[in-house]
Amino acid sequence: MLRTWLAACAVAVALCLEFGISLAAEAESPLVNNPRWQQARKDLAQGKAGEAKAAFEELLKQHPHDADLQLFLGMALLRLRDPQAAVLAIKKAIGIDPNHVEARTLLGYVELEIRGDVNAAIREYQNVIELQPDRAEAYSNLAVAQKKKGDLEQAILSLNKALELKPGFANALTTRGGIFADQNKWSEARRDFEAALKLNPNDDGALYGLSQSLREARDYGGAQRALSELIARSPNFVYWLEWGRIGLIRYWWALLLIAVGWGLKGRFMKARTEANG
Secondary structure (H helix, E strand, C coil): CHHHHHHHHHHHHHHHHHHHHHHHCCCCCCCCCCHHHHHHHHHHHCCCHHHHHHHHHHHHHHCCCCHHHHHHHHHHHHHCCCHHHHHHHHHHHHHHCCCCHHHHHHHHHHHHHCCCCHHHHHHHHHHHHHHCCCCHHHHHHHHHHHHHHCCHHHHHHHHHHHHHHCCCCHHHHHHHHHHHHHCCCHHHHHHHHHHHHHHCCCCHHHHHHHHHHHHHCCCHHHHHHHHHHHHHHCCCHHHHHHHHHHHHHHCHHHHHHHHHHHHHHHHHHHHHHHHCC
16 A cells, blocks of 8 residues: 555656646746745645645635645645545536546556546546547556556557657656566566567566566576576565576486485485395
């Protein structure tokens, strides 16, 4: 559950930074030159969710129909682990501006990752695609929801579209590689994981996926090297366990020879003892 909350906060911060840049270009917004608005967004990005929430609520008293304020209040509430209030704020933003792409994107994420409503998430991501059909990230988000629903073929089609719009989209490659792995299409999975790592060498998901692809191709040494790199970054018990399991597979013949040798030695000693009375 904690990992889900941390991921939600990461998405909120990413949207905060991205949307803050786009908002600054809108000269007609009454908030552009408001120092309290700027400080509140900075506080939110720095993890000071309580201070940000208080500032957004005060600003809403002056600008009750500002969709951006409602969205950022929702982000602050997510940071404070209040998903119900966060959803209300995000939906208010959409009610004010039904074409608010960032609000719909965040709502889709919350529905999927926190509330577990896959169908609601799919609807929101489809709404985003209707609003911005050339946005690769929207197709990638939709694919994640489709994958969770078990609709793997549709998820692949969505990711293909995302990569058509943005060929260097490392996250989409990693996600598609994971789906190929789920389908036991290991050569396709390996292709996507390797391509993702060329674009982003720090993609742990792609590196772990590559280790599994190499294991399936019986390149046990390569699989262990990939896992060793992951362990060096983060000593995750799962990585250690997988590294050890592959090691057993890799050296099973040596272990078998040792076992056979001990067995033969035991028989020889027994026969020798019996022969000597």
